[in-house]
Amino acid sequence: MHQVMEWNEDVSDAVKRELGSHQVCLMNVLGSPGAGKTSTIVELIARLRDKYRIGVIEGDITGTIDAETIDKLGLPVVQLDTDGACHIEAMSIQHILPHFNLDELDVLMVENIGNLVCPAEFNIGESFRLALLSIPEGDDKVEKYPLIFSTSDALALNKYDLKEYFGFDDARVERNAKAANPDISVFRVSSRTGEGLDELTAWVDGKIAAALGRA
Secondary structure: OOOHHHHHHHHHHHHHHHHHHOEEEEEEEOOOOOOOHHHHHHHHHHHHHOOOOOOOOOOOOOOOOOHHHHOOOOOEEEEEEOOOOOOOOOHHHHHHHHOOHHHHEEEEEEOOOOOHHHHHHOOOOOOOOEEEEEEOOOOOOHHHHHHHHOOOEEEEOHHHHHHHHHHOOOHHHHHHHHOOOOOOOOEEEEOOOOOHHHHHHHHHHHHHHHOOOOO
């Protein structure tokens, strides 16, 4: 397993160099099935597409539902099926890059496989990570699955409009997330109501600009 991780790191570094040579930033979006990864990506695209040229890699164990959603937006999108694997590896990203014209992109958003465990262990050449935790999942997930939160640059508490219905203690989640990663930024968002999305977008914008040397 140690050799596999080292190999993945080498490929991740190669992906990062390839993207860097084309001035493309890669954003890795992680979270459980149903956390709202696709809907959040759609909202970010709506707010950022006038500023950046965006492409999307949709990771799924199987199926094309999410890729079809992005395709309707008129953006370049490639479906990445893992055939049962619980995460995306850097090699998969490396193999899929030729499907994009990188000289016509500024940002690649990657929707990782719905899982709070495996994807956290594998870098894929990303410039930064955004983790999503939806309110219905419960406020104990940082304590149960700390790695994904300790390795992410931001945490979006999604479906925040449902907080009162689930007794979700967002202060507990933020406290535990900060304990796992003092530098993590925490946002409270809802794709349904629009709450917090402007703040999250501003953060993503800043990370993209920094990665592209435009900050």
